[in-house]
């Protein structure tokens with residue numbers, strides 16, 4: 507399929523999945539390649555044929571939805587964010603957790619791909635913070651809709667390219683090298699529960715001190731779905747909890763109870779209902 511045909515198909519189909527084309531512009535090749543494969547499996551010659559098929563086979567929309575999952579990630583992505591988490595955010599969240607009498611910080615990594623983000627947090631905690639807060643532990647819930655990504659996350663074996671942004675000392679400490687791959691040591695996986703969840707249908711149980719939802723909802727989903735999901739995410743956060751977006755992302759207009767904490771790093775803090783002012787989200 508020609509690139510223009512794929513683009514015009516996506517511009518037609520994405521809004522019907524409550525997704526937005528601009529989010530896919532840069533990464534469309536990944537989706538177009540999968541679409542080509544799907545057309546071949548269905549013995550179809552053209553994307554127009556596939557479009558007609560979608561119109562008469564409602565269940566195919568679900569397959570198309572899964573073809574639109576962008577799965578790119580890497581360890582220590584946007585490293586400044588992790589620097590702020592280490593130096594400012596987690597120490598402050600620990601104060602709040604202690605006041606509540608909690609001995610574990612609860613973290614949700616939403617759209618965790620093959621584990622790069624939650625494992626970075628687990629390594630960061632062990633290397634930088636655990637000794638300073640010996641009475642505290644972390645408890646990470648990492649969710650993704652894609653079972654293949656989750657299988658890879660549980661295997662925790664990576665190529666160097668995915669790890670290259672990790673400080674060398676962290677890499678040495680947390681991985682054992684096996685030929686050309688790096689295997690995470692099991693102690694860094696113990697603090698993480700991986701769950702298959704579609705964030706549009708489900709959020710993990712309980713309340714969280716820190717939620718990271720980067721390069722998923724606020725890039726690929728349309729404005730009304732972003733607003734809906736930002737509300738549901740806020741509902742599972744403690745007052746004062748931190749919320750982290752991707753560095754190229756913005757909260758949707760009208761998002762409630764989130765106030766910029768470290769705005770350049772897209773780190774927000776949950777304010778209580780009474781103090782909430784949607785204007786504070788930066789719009």
Ligand SMILES: C[S@@+](CC[C@H](N)C(=O)[O-])C[C@H]1O[C@@H](n2cnc3c(N)ncnc32)[C@H](O)[C@@H]1O
Nearest residue numbers: 576577578579617619650651652704705720721
């Ligand atoms: C681009 S990756 C981002 C990974 C990581 N958060 C980061 O910033 O590096 C997006 C991830 O979200 C997952 N995903 C896509 N749609 C989802 C959904 N509806 N619910 C949960 N996860 C989803 C994809 O499978 C993929 O692993």
